[in-house]
Amino acid sequence: MTGVFAAHPVPVPVLALGDVLLVTLQGELHDGAAGQLQHDVARRIASGPAPVGGVVIDISGVDIVDSFLGRVLAEIAASASLLATRTVLAGMRPAVAITLAELGLTLPGLVTALDVDAALSLLDRAPSPVPPAHPEEGA
Amino acid sequence: MVCRPVGHEAHRETMQVAEHDTAPRIAQDLTRFLETRREQIAQRWADAALFRAVFTVSRDEAVEACKAVVDALADVARTGRLEDVGAPGFGAVRDQLGRMSASRSRAGFAPSHIADEVAGLREPVAALLRAEYEEPAGERAHACLLALTVLMGTLRLVVMQTTVSAGEELIARQREQLLEVATPVIKLWEGIVAVPLIGTLDSARSQVVMENLLEAIVAERSQYAILDITGVPTVDSLVAQHLMKTVAAARLMGAECIVSGIRPAIAQTIVHLGIDLGSIITRAGLADALAYALNRQGIVVSPRPVAGASPR
Numbered sequence: 018m019t020g021v022f023a024a025h026p027v028p029v030p031v032l033a034l035g036d037v038l039l040v041t042l043q044g045e046l047h048d049g050a051a052g053q054l055q056h057d058v059a060r061r062i063a064s065g066p067a068p069v070g071g072v073v074i075d076i077s078g079v080d081i082v083d084s085f086l087g088r089v090l091a092e093i094a095a096s097a098s099l100l101a102t103r104t105v106l107a108g109m110r111p112a113v114a115i116t117l118a119e120l121g122l123t124l125p126g127l128v129t130a131l132d133v134d135a136a137l138s139l140l141d142r143a144p145s146p147v148p149p150a151h152p153e154e155g156a
Numbered sequence: 157m158v159c160r161p162v163g164h165e166a167h168r169e170t171m172q173v174a175e176h177d178t179a180p181r182i183a184q185d186l187t188r189f190l191e192t193r194r195e196q197i198a199q200r201w202a203d204a205a206l207f208r209a210v211f212t213v214s215r216d217e218a219v220e221a222c223k224a225v226v227d228a229l230a231d232v233a234r235t236g237r238l239e240d241v242g243a244p245g246f247g248a249v250r251d252q253l254g255r256m257s258a259s260r261s262r263a264g265f266a267p268s269h270i271a272d273e274v275a276g277l278r279e280p281v282a283a284l285l286r287a288e289y290e291e292p293a294g295e296r297a298h299a300c301l302l303a304l305t306v307l308m309g310t311l312r313l314v315v316m317q318t319t320v321s322a323g324e325e326l327i328a329r330q331r332e333q334l335l336e337v338a339t340p341v342i343k344l345w346e347g348i349v350a351v352p353l354i355g356t357l358d359s360a361r362s363q364v365v366m367e368n369l370l371e372a373i374v375a376e377r378s379q380y381a382i383l384d385i386t387g388v389p390t391v392d393s394l395v396a397q398h399l400m401k402t403v404a405a406a407r408l409m410g411a412e413c414i415v416s417g418i419r420p421a422i423a424q425t426i427v428h429l430g431i432d433l434g435s436i437i438t439r440a441g442l443a444d445a446l447a448y449a450l451n452r453q454g455i456v457v458s459p460r461p462v463a464g465a466s467p468r
Contacts, residue, residue, distance in 0.1 A: 109408050111370030118366075118405035130410035131377055 029054045031061055036070035037140060038062070039133065043078035051089045058093055062100045071140035072097050075133050077108030087122045094127050103128065107136040182299045183236045186307065189300070190230035193284050198222035200280040206273040209263065210256045221256075225249050229307055238306045241313050254318040267319050274315045278308040331360075339365045341372035348380045348449045349373060350442065352417075354387030362398035366405055373411045380449035381406050384442045386417030396431040403436050412437070412452070416445035 029050055032039040038061055040054065062069045074090060076082065082090075094104035107130045109117075117123065130136035190197070201207055201222040202215055211218035231245030232238065260270045285304055289297035339361070342350050349372045351365060369381055383402065388395065403413040416439040418426075426433060439445040450457060 106408075107410065109410070111367065111374060111405075111409065114370055114405040114408040115363075115366055117408055118401040123404040124408060129408055131373070131379065132410075135377075135379070135410060 028057070031057050033061075033065070033067060033069075034137070036068055037137060038069055038072045039075065040072065041075045041078065045081070046079075046086055046089065048085075051086075055089065055093055055096065059096045059100065062097060062102050069102055072102060072104040073107055073130075073133055073136040073140070074104065075107050075136075076113070077110065077132065079113065080110070082109070082113050082117055082122075084120070084122060087117070087124055091124060091126055098126075103140060105130050105136040105139055108132045178299065179303075180236055182296075182303050183233050183238065185296070185300050186303050187230050187233040189285060189288055190226055190233060193288075194223060194226050194230070196284060197226050197281055200284075201225070201277055204273070204277060204280075206256060206260065206270075206277070210259045221252060224252060225311075229311065232310070233303070233307060238303055239310055241310060241317060243310075246311075246314050250314065250318060253315050254322055257315055257319040258322050261319060261322070267316060267323075270319055271312055271316055274312040275308070277311075278305065281308070335361060335364050339368050341368050343372075343376055343378070344382070344446055345450065345455075347376070347378050347453060348382065348446065349376055349378045350382035350384055350445075352384045352387060352442075356390070357388055357395045357398055359394075359398070362395075362402065366398075366402045369402065370405060370409055373406060373409055379411055380414065380452065381411050382414045382416055382442065382445045382449065384417040384445070385415060385422070386419070386442070388417075388422075391422045391425055393429055393431055396426065396429075396433065400433070400436065412449075414439055414445040414448060416440070416442050 027047075027050055029040060029042060029046070031054070032041075038058060040058065046054070058072060062072070072093070074093065076090075079086070090106060094106075097104045105128045106124070109129065128139070130139050198219045199222075202218040207218040207222055211221055228245050228249040231248070232240075232243045235243060235245060237243040237245075257267075257270050260273070261267070265273075282301060282304060285301055286297065289300075291297060334355075339351060339353070342352070344350050349369070351369050353365065355361075357365070365383075369383075372378070373381055383399065385391065385399070391399075399415060403415070406413040414437045415433070418438055418440060437448070439448055447457075
């Protein structure tokens with residue numbers, strides 16, 4: 018079974034909204050699709066056609082977040098952060114949040130928002146925590 | 157099986173045999189006795205405090221209730237399951253026994269007192285049973301008396317069981333009511349909800365608090381949630397853990413959680429216990445927490461210039 022999914026993973030679409038990449042997860046995320054998604058996001062940030070100001074991952078359609086998905090999300094955020102891009106996790110359901118808190122998986126490295134709307138305004142408003150590569154350029 | 161009441165050894169032997177062989181016959185004897193003396197037993201029981209206090213209207217009613225109990229005992233004796241609390245014979249009177257024990261508990265009697273009252277029912281029946289035999293010290297009478305004692309013991313257990321289960325039902329109902337009552341989620345401002353926690357936080361309650369709060373965060377689209385623990389008498393490591401879990405869950409949802417209402421004594425306890433609440437935003441009072449949340453949203457509350465002060 019896993020082999021089939023690994024060979025032909027259903028790719029998760031990565032949409033560009035202005036300078037923001039929007040990833041909407043739905044249902045289960047299989048190993049292959051997760052790997053593909055991490056790769057896609059990193060590639061789009063690094064060498065996409067347009068500059069990327071932030072990544073929003075919408076998980077309002079996800080019923081179960083296990084340690085695997087938690088790690089995938091953290092890894093996406095970490096690699097985006099290496100590429101000087103912020104990641105916001107949006108729309109976690111109450112039941113999922115309770116389960117994660119009970120499990121002790123508090124995803125410390127991730128910024129969260131109530132929904133995609135809030136995530137977009139969060140990315141708009143707050144400056145990037147990663148300092149620009151050439152801070153003294155304008156000075 | 158012939159009974160030979162000669163000497164201690166023989167007595168021992170027959171008793172042992174009785175365990176295996178004569179038990180059904182003894183049970184039959186007991187059944188017959190209970191059936192034939194039903195009226196007399198009921199009349200004697202009807203005067204006992206246990207029945208008199210419940211069936212206050214008429215003595216006949218009490219006698220009827222007693223008869224029902226005697227019938228149940230006879231039923232159980234017939235099946236031979238003298239020690240079985242779950243014997244089907246008791247099923248018929250379980251309700252009635254429950255009502256009786258409930259009315260006794262309402263009158264302020266402890267369960268042990270009720271048990272003593274049930275134990276008191278044994279003596280009149282035992283007296284009747286002894287009178288039944290020409291030779292009260294005989295083997296047969298002795299065994300039958302023993303069986304009766306066992307049966308009455310079982311009845312006592314059944315009454316205790318109904319008493320305890322009635323108490324448990326009450327406790328469960330009240331616990332549910334407590335859960336419903338004690339955790340309202342209040343919208344303080346656009347984007348700010350608060351939960352005033354009152355009473356001791358245990359796992360079940362904190363679970364309900366967490367669920368209610370998270371649901372409210374979604375429904376109100378709140379960025380800020382305030383947990384006010386002014387009404388929580390003590391904070392131990394378990395309560396602190398519950399708080400941290402709630403805060404972590406709210407953060408995962410994308411809301412910021414503020415814990416307010418930490419009294420000086422509680423602050424000291426937390427420090428003494430070595431609980432690290434460093435990851436949680438804390439404020440002394442609900443007002444401080446609200447001010448913080450408003451400030452974070454860029455809302456400034458300032459006093460209006462007093463009308464009298466402006467020159468006119």
